[in-house]
Amino acid sequence: MKKELGLITLLSISLFSSADWLDVNMPMGVTDISQDVFGLHMLMFWIMVAIGVVVFGVLFYAMWKYRRSNNKKPAKFEENHKLEMAWTIVPTIILVLMALPASSLLKKMYDHDAEEGGIDIQVIGWQWKWQYKYLDEKVGEKPLSFFSNLTTPADQYETNQAEKGAHYLLEVDEEVVVPINTPIRFLITSNDVIHSWYMSDFAVKQDAIPGFINVAKTTINVPGTYRGNCTELCGERHAYMPIVVRAVTEEEYQDWIQQKRDAAEQLAFLTEKEWTVDELLSQGEEIYNTRCAACHQINGAGIPGFYPALAGSAVVMNDKSAQIEILMEGIRGSQMQSFAEQLNEVEMASVITFTRMSWNNDKNGDGTVVVPKDIVDYKNINL
Amino acid sequence: MSAVVEHHDHDHGPKKGLTRWLFTTNHKDIGTLYLWFSFLMFLTGGAMAMGIRAELFEPGLQLLDPIKYNQLVTMHGLIMIFGGVMPAFVGLANWLIPMQIGAPDMALPRMNNLSFWLLPSAFTILLSTAFMEGGMPGFGWTFYAPLSTNYPNIAYFVFAIHIMGISSIMGSINVIVTIMNMRAPGITLMKMPLFVWSWLITAYLLIAVMPVLAGAVTMLLMDAYFGTSFFDAAGGGDPVLFQHIFWFFGHPEVYIMILPAFGITSHIISTFSRKPLFGHASMVYAMVSIAVLSFVVWAHHMFTVGMPLVAELFFMWATMLIAIPTGVKVFNWVATIFKGSITYETPMLFAIAFVVLFTIGGFSGLMLAITPADFQYHDTYFVVAHFHYVLVPGAVFSIMAAVYYWLPKWTGNMYDETMGKLHFWLSFIGVNVTFFPQHFVGLAGMPRRYADYALQFAEWNAISSIGAFLFGASQLLFLYIVVKSVFAGKKATAQVWDGARGLEWTVASPAPYHTFEIPPKITKSTKV
Numbered sequence: 001m002k003k004e005l006g007l008i009t010l011l012s013i014s015l016f017s018s019a020d021w022l023d024v025n026m027p028m029g030v031t032d033i034s035q036d037v038f039g040l041h042m043l044m045f046w047i048m049v050a051i052g053v054v055v056f057g058v059l060f061y062a063m064w065k066y067r068r069s070n071n072k073k074p075a076k077f078e079e080n081h082k083l084e085m086a087w088t089i090v091p092t093i094i095l096v097l098m099a100l101p102a103s104s105l106l107k108k109m110y111d112h113d114a115e116e117g118g119i120d121i122q123v124i125g126w127q128w129k130w131q132y133k134y135l136d137e138k139v140g141e142k143p144l145s146f147f148s149n150l151t152t153p154a155d156q157y158e159t160n161q162a163e164k165g166a167h168y169l170l171e172v173d174e175e176v177v178v179p180i181n182t183p184i185r186f187l188i189t190s191n192d193v194i195h196s197w198y199m200s201d202f203a204v205k206q207d208a209i210p211g212f213i214n215v216a217k218t219t220i221n222v223p224g225t226y227r228g229n230c231t232e233l234c235g236e237r238h239a240y241m242p243i244v245v246r247a248v249t250e251e252e253y254q255d256w257i258q259q260k261r262d263a264a265e266q267l268a269f270l271t272e273k274e275w276t277v278d279e280l281l282s283q284g285e286e287i288y289n290t291r292c293a294a295c296h297q298i299n300g301a302g303i304p305g306f307y308p309a310l311a312g313s314a315v316v317m318n319d320k321s322a323q324i325e326i327l328m329e330g331i332r333g334s335q336m337q338s339f340a341e342q343l344n345e346v347e348m349a350s351v352i353t354f355t356r357m358s359w360n361n362d363k364n365g366d367g368t369v370v371v372p373k374d375i376v377d378y379k380n381i382n383l
Numbered sequence: 384m385s386a387v388v389e390h391h392d393h394d395h396g397p398k399k400g401l402t403r404w405l406f407t408t409n410h411k412d413i414g415t416l417y418l419w420f421s422f423l424m425f426l427t428g429g430a431m432a433m434g435i436r437a438e439l440f441e442p443g444l445q446l447l448d449p450i451k452y453n454q455l456v457t458m459h460g461l462i463m464i465f466g467g468v469m470p471a472f473v474g475l476a477n478w479l480i481p482m483q484i485g486a487p488d489m490a491l492p493r494m495n496n497l498s499f500w501l502l503p504s505a506f507t508i509l510l511s512t513a514f515m516e517g518g519m520p521g522f523g524w525t526f527y528a529p530l531s532t533n534y535p536n537i538a539y540f541v542f543a544i545h546i547m548g549i550s551s552i553m554g555s556i557n558v559i560v561t562i563m564n565m566r567a568p569g570i571t572l573m574k575m576p577l578f579v580w581s582w583l584i585t586a587y588l589l590i591a592v593m594p595v596l597a598g599a600v601t602m603l604l605m606d607a608y609f610g611t612s613f614f615d616a617a618g619g620g621d622p623v624l625f626q627h628i629f630w631f632f633g634h635p636e637v638y639i640m641i642l643p644a645f646g647i648t649s650h651i652i653s654t655f656s657r658k659p660l661f662g663h664a665s666m667v668y669a670m671v672s673i674a675v676l677s678f679v680v681w682a683h684h685m686f687t688v689g690m691p692l693v694a695e696l697f698f699m700w701a702t703m704l705i706a707i708p709t710g711v712k713v714f715n716w717v718a719t720i721f722k723g724s725i726t727y728e729t730p731m732l733f734a735i736a737f738v739v740l741f742t743i744g745g746f747s748g749l750m751l752a753i754t755p756a757d758f759q760y761h762d763t764y765f766v767v768a769h770f771h772y773v774l775v776p777g778a779v780f781s782i783m784a785a786v787y788y789w790l791p792k793w794t795g796n797m798y799d800e801t802m803g804k805l806h807f808w809l810s811f812i813g814v815n816v817t818f819f820p821q822h823f824v825g826l827a828g829m830p831r832r833y834a835d836y837a838l839q840f841a842e843w844n845a846i847s848s849i850g851a852f853l854f855g856a857s858q859l860l861f862l863y864i865v866v867k868s869v870f871a872g873k874k875a876t877a878q879v880w881d882g883a884r885g886l887e888w889t890v891a892s893p894a895p896y897h898t899f900e901i902p903p904k905i906t907k908s909t910k911v
Contacts, residue, residue: 023839024823026759041756048746055713056739062721063735066656074657075722084665087714088707095703098753103696105755110692157835160443168442168838193530194622196687196762200828205758207688209623210529211616214689227837231762231830233523235530236449239833305517305535306450332617335533 027200030222030247034203036105047098109203112215118183121176125188125195125208125230127335128237128294131342132176135187137257139264144257147342148172149290150240157240170227173290175244179253180220188214192337196232199243207232220247235335236306237294271345271372277353280369284354287347292355295335300359307335310355317365323352324370324378345375396896405500408492409896410477415793416499417474418786422862424466424506425779429855431459436817436851439844442836452834453521458510460524464640465547466506468774471782472643473498473554476582478793480558482887482894483576485567485903490560498553505546512536523832525633528614528625532606541600548593555586555593562586567886569905573664576885580667581646584674588635588642591678596632599625623688630681638677641773642670644741644781645712648734650885651788652716655731656723657882661715669708669715676705686757695754702752706745713742728880729803733784736776736811744772747822762832765825771818775854776811783810786865791879795893796872802864809857816850884910 028038065071114120122133126147134144151171155162165171178184188197190208198205202218220226228243248256289298292310296302300311315322327348330338339348352370356362397403397412407413434455438447447455477495481488489495512519517535520526531537562583566575575583603625605611612618614625645666653660660666682690682698690698716738725731747769751757760766783806791797820843825831829840836844875892886909890898903909 023827024843026826027828037755037759040753041750041759044750044753044756048750052742052746055717055742059717059720059735059738062717062723063725066720066723066725068657068724068726071722071724074724076658077661077722078659079662079665080718083718084662084711088711091707091710095706098749099700099703102699102753102755106695106699107692109755109758110695157443160445164442164838166838169835170837193533194527198762198828198830200759203755203759205687205761209616209688211620211622212689229828229830229833233453233527233530233832236453236521238453239449239830239835303450305515333533 029201029203030220030224030226031202031218032221033105033109033218034201036108037203040101040105043101044098047094051094112185112217114185115183118185118217119178120185120187121178122213123186123188123197123208125190125192125197125234125241126337126342127192127235128230128241129342130195130197130230130241130243131191132174134257137260139261144260145341146174146260148174148176148244150242151290152240154289154293167227169240170229170242170244172242172244175225175246177246177248177253177256178220179250180223180247182250183217183219186216186218188216192335193234194232195230195234195241197228197243198231199226199228199245201226201228202245205231220245223247223249240294267344267346271376273372275346275349275371277357277369280350280353280371281357283347284350284352285358287343287351288354291339291342292351300355300361311359311361312364313361316355317361320352320356320366320368320370320374321378323356324348324374327352328375328378328382340379345372345379348372348375406496408488408496410481410489410492410495411793411894411896413489413495413499414474414477414479417470417477417502420499420502421467421469421471421474421782422865424462424470426858426862427510428459428462428467429858431455431462432851433855435459436848438834439836440848441845442838442841444835447834449834450518450521453523453832454519456832457520457523457526461509461520462506463774464524464636465544466502468640468778468782469551470502472582472585472640473551475578475643475647475782475785475789476554476558479789479887480561480579480582481565482890482898483579483885484562484565484570485886485899485905486561486565487897487900489557490565491557494553495557498550498557501546501550501553505543505550508539508546509543512539515539525629526600526603527629528603528606528622529616531603532614534607537607538604541604544600545597548597551589552593555589558582558586559590567899567902567905569909573667576646577649577660577663577666578643578646581642581644581670584670585639585642588639588674588677592632592635592639595628596636599628599632602628623685626685626688627682630684631678633684634681635674635677637770637773638673640778641741642674644737644778645670647781647785647788648716648737649719650883651730651734651784652719652738654788654880654882654884655728655734656720656725658719658723659884661718661721662711665711666715669711672708673705676701676708680705683752683757686754687761699752699754703749706749709745713738713745728787729798729800729807730784730788732804732807732811733780733787736807737780737784740772740776740780740814744769744777747772760825762830763825764821764829764831767831768818768821768825771821775818776814780810780814783861788880789887790865790868791875792887792892792894794869794872795875795891796868796870797875797879798864798868798872802860802867806857806860806864809860810854813850813854813857817847817854818850820844820847820850 026038026041028035120135122135124131130148132146137144151173152169156164188206188208190210195208196205197208204216204218206214206216224247226245230238230241295307296310302309310316328340330336349370349372438452515536520540522531522534562579602613606613606615612620614620614622649660649666680702683702751760751769787803824840824843829836877891878888886903
């Protein structure tokens with residue numbers, strides 16, 4: 001017996017080597033609302049347990065007590081109006097008692113009004129990344145805006161060659177930074193298909209639907225980094241568009257905004273700079289691998305029936321201006337989205353140059369390079 | 384031999400060979416076809432589930448790429464719902480409804496043949512996309528627009544759904560006409576066996592909602608190929624409208640897959656408790672209430688789309704109401720067992736497991752109805768656990784219970800009881816090991832339809848996959864047991880089970896090719 005116990009312990013230790021498996025319940029979260037939701041969830045859970053104990057208790061008792069070997073002669077009774085009334089009315093009362101706290105909490109969660117001192121962040125779902133626009137913080141004339149892409153390297157999930165990091169599939173290049181103790185309204189929408197913005201720690205899950213703006217309001221009480229996911233099937237890389245929110249103090253938040261503004265000024269300077277082909281290529285390859293390769297593949301071959309090949313494409317080889325237009329505007333009715341807001345002029349020029357110089361496209365085509373100024377020119381004419 | 388051929392055969396036994404099955408209008412043959420077809424689909428959809436669980440065994444992409452993963456998830460759902468559970472119930476309806484109401488056959492036998500043979504055509508079309516560029520549909524069985532409208536090969540999917548819908552509607556008309564017109568004199572509506580009642584209600588649900596599904600897929604087709612914008616916001620359409628239409632079909636569809644299970648369970652529990660069902664009339668009223676309520680709860684699948692507060696409250700309350708008639712059914716089964724004289728043959732084991740595990744699925748269902756908490760549960764594995772608890776140990780267990788219960792009547796042979804019990808226990812353990820841990824990862828925040836997941840969910844997913852492989856492998860045992868009983872086994876008596884009541888037990892085992900050509904006499908003491 002001791003030996004067996006030891007074996008079981010060993011097995012369980014090897015299987016449950018981390019403590020994460022203990023996460024078998026909903027997190028309490030870090031907002032007042034999320035804690036209320038947790039309380040409601042536990043209330044419902046214990047009511048279900050109580051009903052289960054009673055119903056299954058009677059059932060299992062009857063199954064044991066009235067087994068044939070113990071009870072040769074079955075009773076013959078049918079219908080009992082008092083009993084039937086009771087098992088209709090009692091559940092009804094329990095349901096009303098459940099509905100009351102649920103309804104009042106729901107009403108509280110549906111308070112979407114803007115508040116004094118609160119901030120509004122527009123959240124836009126894209127296949128397969130999130131865009132955030134801080135509507136109250138201007139950079140130049142436009143609101144502060146950035147895209148948030150998965151940073152887990154492909155060799156951790158596609159080839160499984162690298163060891164998986166602690167925040168595997170839950171890490172992004174640009175975190176959403178927000179102040180604590182401030183009412184934040186997330187105004188959620190989508191650019192293409194339906195996504196869903198799910199942050200368990202805030203008890204927020206709202207669908208991002210093209211043509212609609214859904215509101216979720218939250219006030220975070222505790223500083224920290226919180227991670228969430230897309231929860232509406234949005235195509236191939238549905239599992240690869242995580243959400244990371246970093247809640248900081250008001251002071252740190254203001255610093256972060258200032259950094260963002262400085263970075264925007266830096267960029268204006270970089271656009272003016274003369275770029276060599278090698279500089280463009282090395283930056284372009286990195287962007288291609290993180291932004292484009294999911295569809296068009298690392299080798300540029302695309303996926304037949306879904307995503308066209310860039311290797312050997314007539315546009316990529318010979319038609320510079322058409323390629324710029326596709327990247328700037330996207331292709332309506334297809335999954336090719338506009339990258340005008342996602343990539344700055346330098347990034348755009350580098351990635352286009354990279355595709356034009358790779359996979360023998362330079363040898364088979366005109367081999368021309370696109371420089372940041374081409375993108376600036378396009379914007380001046382068309383936007 | 385030639386003398387025998389020339390002899391005029393009064394009994395009109397079945398034809399020989401393939402044409403028997405192609406041209407048959409006999410309700411028993413068609414029932415058999417439906418049941419074998421559904422079993423084939425069950426194994427096909429099950430193989431896909433094995434692929435899904437193998438990929439999810441550990442984090443990272445090992446066996447499938449995300450496109451193939453989404454395709455398997457989609458096809459698993461479509462095949463199990465439209466190819467597995469629904470045809471299995473139609474097969475049982477074909478075999479049992481005429482025998483239980485003392486009718487010689489279904490009312491519309493030629494249409495019966497057509498409604499079966501449409502199904503293999505539909506699934507051939509649907510599965511043929513696997514061999515095309517772009518492959519099978521990969522947008523989930525709920526095919527939400529606008530993800531689905533931009534997908535390759537969607538026309539095949541739409542056409543297949545249309546054919547399945549036509550098949551279901553024809554089958555339902557047949558069931559309703561049969562029940563309304565062909566009951567033996569003396570079987571009043573309220574005397575009708577519960578399986579027949581459950582199918583009468585199911586058939587009305589099907590006729591009401593299959594056209595809605597047809598409308599949804601047609602609009603999708605128009606959006607994808609004819610430039611309309613029903614569901615495209617950029618063209619003035621509404622992606623949320625799609626979900627309203629889909630779930631107006633989808634929620635009654637859920638009950639289409641569970642009402643016949645209620646009927647089956649009631650028969651089996653009464654038989655093996657050797658006691659009449661506690662409340663026949665209240666069971667009927669409960670099923671009718673569930674069916675009516677199923678039309679006003681659809682938006683509880685859409686709590687996170689941003690509906691106004693009043694709509695959320697209405698759908699929360701309406702959904703909670705369903706717990707009342709469902710509770711009545713569970714209490715009735717418990718009261719039937721109470722003071723019975725119970726034995727635990729395989730059908731009874733499956734029926735009891737149905738009651739317990741379906742109730743657990745009901746508990747998580749009630750939790751999901753609570754809108755504020757649903758914001759956390761929605762589209763996580765908690766939902767996956769919930770609907771698999773009501774569909775696998777719910778609907779599928781009831782079908783297995785029914786097969787074991789009526790198999791001796793169909794084949795004339797008893798199945799192997801020891802093997803049957805082994806099949807039950809393996810399935811019971813497998814199903815719980817598979818789906819119970821999914822509650823945990825769901826509550827901890829693992830979204831559904833993910834090909835890959837964060838490390839914190841690894842342990843429970845590994846366990847869930849092991850359970851799934853056990854459950855999957857056990858079904859081959861089921862196949863073996865059924866095939867064995869077709870060819871061999873202890874001869875069954877007409878009564879088969881000493882506690883069974885109903886007209887099907889008054890005819891010989893195996894049931895003759897034609898039964899009740901003359902309606903049976905129903906007297907006060909006849910148990911139907």
